[in-house]
Amino acid sequence: MSAYVLEQVFNGLILGSMYALVAIGFSMIYGIVRLINFAHGDIVMVGAFVTLALIAVPGLPFPLIALLVMAAGLILGVLIERAAFRPMRGAPQVTGFIASLAVSILMQNLGVLILTAQPRNFMLPEYLQTIFHLGPLTVRAIDLAILIASVVLMAVLVLMVKRTRLGIAMRATAENIDAARLMGININRVIMFAFAIGSSLAGMAGLMWGGKFGQIDPLLGFVPGLKAFVAAVIGGVGSIPGAMLGGYLLGLAEVLFVGLLPPIYSAYRDAFVFGTLILILLILPNGLLGRSVEERA
Amino acid sequence: MLELDDIHVFLKRTYVLKGISLFVRRGEIVALIGANGAGKSTTLAAISGLRRPRQGRMVFRPEPGGPELDLTKAPAEEIVAAGLSHCPEGRQIFSQLTVKENLRIGAYLRRDQEAVGKDLDWVCRLFPVLAERLGQRAGTLSGGEQMMLAIGRALMSRPKLLLMDEPSLGLAPLIVEQIFEILARLNREGVTLLLVEQNAQLALELAQRAYVLETGRMTLTGTGKELAGNELVQRAYLGAV
Numbered sequence: 001m002s003a004y005v006l007e008q009v010f011n012g013l014i015l016g017s018m019y020a021l022v023a024i025g026f027s028m029i030y031g032i033v034r035l036i037n038f039a040h041g042d043i044v045m046v047g048a049f050v051t052l053a054l055i056a057v058p059g060l061p062f063p064l065i066a067l068l069v070m071a072a073g074l075i076l077g078v079l080i081e082r083a084a085f086r087p088m089r090g091a092p093q094v095t096g097f098i099a100s101l102a103v104s105i106l107m108q109n110l111g112v113l114i115l116t117a118q119p120r121n122f123m124l125p126e127y128l129q130t131i132f133h134l135g136p137l138t139v140r141a142i143d144l145a146i147l148i149a150s151v152v153l154m155a156v157l158v159l160m161v162k163r164t165r166l167g168i169a170m171r172a173t174a175e176n177i178d179a180a181r182l183m184g185i186n187i188n189r190v191i192m193f194a195f196a197i198g199s200s201l202a203g204m205a206g207l208m209w210g211g212k213f214g215q216i217d218p219l220l221g222f223v224p225g226l227k228a229f230v231a232a233v234i235g236g237v238g239s240i241p242g243a244m245l246g247g248y249l250l251g252l253a254e255v256l257f258v259g260l261l262p263p264i265y266s267a268y269r270d271a272f273v274f275g276t277l278i279l280i281l282l283i284l285p286n287g288l289l290g291r292s293v294e295e296r297a
Numbered sequence: 298m299l300e301l302d303d304i305h306v307f308l309k310r311t312y313v314l315k316g317i318s319l320f321v322r323r324g325e326i327v328a329l330i331g332a333n334g335a336g337k338s339t340t341l342a343a344i345s346g347l348r349r350p351r352q353g354r355m356v357f358r359p360e361p362g363g364p365e366l367d368l369t370k371a372p373a374e375e376i377v378a379a380g381l382s383h384c385p386e387g388r389q390i391f392s393q394l395t396v397k398e399n400l401r402i403g404a405y406l407r408r409d410q411e412a413v414g415k416d417l418d419w420v421c422r423l424f425p426v427l428a429e430r431l432g433q434r435a436g437t438l439s440g441g442e443q444m445m446l447a448i449g450r451a452l453m454s455r456p457k458l459l460l461m462d463e464p465s466l467g468l469a470p471l472i473v474e475q476i477f478e479i480l481a482r483l484n485r486e487g488v489t490l491l492l493v494e495q496n497a498q499l500a501l502e503l504a505q506r507a508y509v510l511e512t513g514r515m516t517l518t519g520t521g522k523e524l525a526g527n528e529l530v531q532r533a534y535l536g537a538v
Contacts, residue, residue, distance in 0.1 A: 165405070172391045172402050178347055179389040184377035184406040184454065 003136035008259035009252065014143050014212060016251025017150035021205040022228030023235065023243035024157065025077075025198025031174040031238035032194045033089075035096040039080060039103035041225015043199050045111060047073050047206020048216040052122060062125055066149070066207060073203020074196045081195040086188070104225075111218025119217040122210035142211040150208075153201060154244055161240060166193060174238065227254075230277050236290020245288060250276075298323045298489055299344070299381075299458060304353035306336075306343050313339045314350070315513040321458065323361065326480070326490040328504035328521065330497040330534055335510040337493040338386045341460045344491075345383035346373035357381055359457050378406050382456030386463050386493075388447040392436030396427055399435050399446055403453030413453070420449040423479060441472035448479065458489045465496045477503055497534035501525040509534075 022044060029037050050072045054065045084103045088095050128142040161167035173180040173190045181187055209224060210216045228243075231250045235242025254273055258266040280287070299321040306314040313336045321327045329337050342348040344355065346368065355368040359380040366379045382403075391399050400420060404413045421428035424445040430438065435446055444464060451459060461480065465473040477499060484490055494500035501507055501521040509517035509530060517524065524530050 168394065168398050168402055169405060171394060171398075175391050175393055176389055179385060179391065180402075181347060181373040182345060182377070182383045182385060182389075183402050183450070184374040185402075186372075186374050 005260070006137055008255055010137055010139065010143070011259070012252035012255035013248065014146050014251070015255055016248035017147055018205045018208050018212070018224060018247075019228050019231045019251050020244045020247025021150055021153065021201045021208075022224050023231040023247045024154070024240055025202050026229055026232040027235070027237055027240055027243040028170075028194045028198045030232070031240075032170065033085070033096070033191055034093055035085060036100065036229070036237075037085075038097070038100040038225065038229075039084075039107060040100075040198065040202055041223075041228065042104050042107040042111075042221035043073050043076055043080075043202040044206040044209060044224050045216070045218060045221035046076055046107070047203030048122070048210040048220060049111070049115065049206075049218075050203065051207040051210055052120060052216065055123060055125070062128065066204065069203050069207045070200040071203075073206070074200040076203070077195040077199020078192055080199075081192060086191075104221075108219055108221070115218050117217060117219065119215045122214050122216050124211055128211065146208045146212060149204070153204065157197065157201075158240065166190075170194060227273065230273060234277060234280050234287055236287030239287070239289045239291075242287055242289035249288075298358055299491065300354075300356050301340075301344070302354040304340075304343060304355055305351045306339055306348055307351055308339065308348065313513055314343065316353070317510070317513075317515055319508050319515065319518075321489060321491050323489055324484075324487070325506060326484050326492060326504045328492045328494055328497075328500035328507040329510055330494055330500050330507060330524075330530075331510035332533075333495070334512070336513045337510055338462055340510070341383055341385075341462050341491070341493055344368055344376075344460060345381065346371060346376045347383075357458070374406060377454055380455070380457035381460070382451040382454045382458070383460040384447050384451035384462060384464070387466065388440075388443045390435045390438075390443050390446050390450065392434065394435055395431065396433055396435050396438070396446060397431040399450050400427075400431075400453050403450035404455075406454065416453055416455065420452055423452075423482075424449055441468050441476075444468060444472070444476060445479075448476070452483070452488075456488060458491065459483070461490060461492045463493055463495060465494060465499060473499065497530065498525070501530075 022040065025040050026037065029035055047069050050069050051065060054060055054068055080103055084099050085096060088099055124142055128145060130141045131138060161170060169180065169185045169190055170193065172183065173185060173187060177187060205224065209220065227250060228247065231246035232243045234249060235246030250273065253276060254269055257272050258269050301317055301319050304314055304317045317340055329340060331337050339348060343350050350369055356365045357368050357379060358365045366376065368376060391402065400417055404416065407413050426442050427446055427449055435443065438446060464476050464480065480490060481503060492500055492504060501524055504521040507519065507521050507524045508515050509524065517527065517530065
């Protein structure tokens with residue numbers, strides 16, 4: 001493989017990491033409350049701006065910034081769930097969906113109001129901008145950090161869902177809420193945790209998004225939100241491994257499409273992305289790793 | 298131990314329970330029989346906190362002379378913690394979880410990990426088929442095995458009162474017999490049972506007392522024998538002509 005192709009693959013993996021992190025939140029939340037949370041992408045945006053604000057604080061080490069950004073995402077996610085979604089528990093699915101659109105629009109417009117729509121430069125610390133060579137690859141430190149941090153976060157998440165008491169409770173709740181309640185599982189807490197975990201990952205993705213593209217604005221959450229939603233659907237919405245797989249596939253497909261085809265096609269990248277979605281859903285209506293869940297009476 | 302007094306429940310806009318009263322004494326097996334749609338399962342769901350009654354009094358006293366828990370207000374997890382376990386209709390095991398995870402989650406609220414381990418062994422002795430399949434996904438079990446898992450899961454919270462909903466549903470007679478034997482044995486070991494059953498004959502054989510529920514109202518009550526001998530019950534539920 002030529003260095004060029006390798007570089008494209010690497011870029012695809014980075015983009016895919018970010019899609020995957022956001023898609024996990026979509027899938028977790030949908031899996032438990034059957035809610036497509038369209039405000040999820042805007043948490044990415046908030047994560048990016050919180051990062052920007054924290055970088056301006058002198059003497060704050062970057063790893064600590066990353067932790068604080070995740071904490072900010074977590075708090076925001078929990079607040080949104082409390083304020084917008086909990087009061088609608090038990091309402092038809094469409095209600096929650098529309099509420100999430102409202103939250104999304106609210107967050108975007110608050111962002112424009114407070115921060116203005118002017119894009120801002122996202123200044124990373126020097127050492128994250130260092131460029132070095134990995135075999136034939138030329139990479140920036142931040143790109144490598146994005147990849148490694150994403151893999152570590154996802155590994156931790158998978159272990160948590162698989163092994164811990166809370167993880168088992170989440171899987172049980174996703175399958176059957178009433179039966180979970182009969183086990184003594186506090187459903188509201190499980191839902192809160194799903195929002196907390198998903199949103200902290202989305203916040204982290206915001207930091208990464210800024211680091212990768214170098215510019216942020218209050219409307220930046222729309223694209224990763226939509227793409228991550230597509231990734232979650234491709235993977236099989238409700239499935240966490242599916243969200244990861246979908247994220248990486250989408251990231252790779254998108255970058256390779258632009259990178260390997262003649263430049264005149266690159267404007268069609270989104271058409272390509274959504275075309276892929278339609279194609280996959282035509283063949284596998286439940287996504288790659290999704291299961292058909294029969295509706296419970 | 299358990300007392301329901303004039304309980305009214307609506308499901309959405311349907312008036313399902315129209316003033317149910319019943320009681321269960323410590324150590325008893327009480328059966329609740331009735332046709333499809335009479336409100337049997339709804340009664341259990343109201344007791345375990347899944348459906349809130351519109352009106353009525355409902356209390357659970359886990360220890361003799363101990364404090365009462367108001368079941369009309371307590372959240373579901375508090376009811377489980379107090380020692381009331383509900384084995385739901387249609388088993389409702391978590392099919393994506395392993396057998397062992399299902400059993401562990403039955404003990405979700407318990408912090409005494411050592412005792413939970415012992416109870417896991419106990420359930421495995423009670424249902425040896427489960428012991429052989431601990432690592433398997435619960436969805437791969439047969440219907441009878443799933444029923445046993447559902448009972449085992451309900452037992453993992455160490456209930457003092459067990460609500461059993463339709464343990465015979467869709468199972469082969471031989472398996473049903475096995476399950477009813479286990480229920481009798483659990484009762485001898487000190488678990489009080491409130492049993493909902495469509496198979497009135499089986500239920501009346503096992504239970505000391507029984508209630509007959511008809512479209513949201515209690516119509517008859519008595520000992521298992523009395524009801525089994527009652528002409529109306531015979532005609533409506535026991536298939537006598």
